[in-house]
Amino acid sequence: MRRKDLDYILITAMLLSGAYATLSGLVADLFGFPQFFLHRYAGYLCAALTLVHFTLNGRRITLYLRHRWRKAEQTPRTSTPVREQVRPSGRRQFLIGGAAAAVGFIVGRALPARVRPQPSLDTTDLGELYHQWSKPGYSHILGVVSDWGERPEQYRAYPETQKITLPDPRGYRGLSLEEAIGTRRSIRNYTTVGLSLEELSRLLYAAQGITARQGLRASPSAGALYPIELYPVVHNVAGLEPGLYHYAVREHALELLRQGDLRAAVVKASLGQGFLGQAGVCFALTALFQRTRWRYRERTYRYVLLEAGHIGQNLYLAATSMGLGACAIGAFLDDEWNNLLQVDGVTEAVVYVISVGST
């Protein structure tokens, strides 16, 4: 076979496998295939063909690039045209190609991998083990790119429920940010005065409201994946029936999940902390772990809790800015809260609670 023919065959195969890898990648993304082997092998084939092609034509490509570079710099051109400088590639190119592949393989192997400590008798602290275990290595970061996971729905919806549209939260001018930061405290004494619907609307907007056209929200989120859902348990808000609601982020609305006085249940689920029953509203923050896991895998638990913290602080500052009191609650019975919200505690679980009331 002539060299030119081989080049054409290689380039055509490269283009076809590249196009197939792109298309299968799109299909995998569209349907959320976790491990789409047809995509993976097409990608490997394309990479192998590219390597062979570069091995055969490396010299020609480098000469061409060098020539273009010189031309761009407007330095005097070499008298010999590029075509004439090109020498057919021989054993040297194969060796260089092979060496490059070997170096790539060795570097890939040698890059610090994730630290996966074996459970040791020295520690019984799962958090410590998890923290060590979830440290990424460089090879892990590269691996994430090729790891297609199943991405769940971005928005939780309860279509069968009654929807309550919330007033526009924008335009309110409360305390300055500096004043809110300077005066924020965890407040556990609330008066019997309820919250207004406007106040509740501003709190939800500060926590998770959509603040940019692309769907970006008030609190930051790793990869803009937004794993946290907000469930306000309303005790005393003007114009709202007491009960359990879900915040529909897209519509900036509430969905009524369960009507009724949930004060006793909330206090019981929070290890008897009575002030949760005096608050106007208690915000339960749940995490839908898979929303983050499909991309960040073992980093998920870190990110999800960090994000709950961001949302909690926004709630604190928004409440302070409006003259309300807020308190974070981390001491609660997980299963009781999960049962209250009717979430399974595994795929979706309560991770944080914030009470807000009038002071």
Ligand SMILES: Cc1cc2nc3c(=O)[nH]c(=O)nc-3n(C[C@H](O)[C@H](O)[C@H](O)COP(=O)(O)O)c2cc1C
């Ligand atoms: C993660 C976390 C969990 C908390 N859990 C509780 C709780 O269960 N009950 C409570 O009364 N306060 C709780 N707090 C509030 C802290 O007690 C409070 O932030 C701390 O005493 C400092 O006071 P300050 O917030 O007024 O600055 C929690 C705070 C955080 C950040």
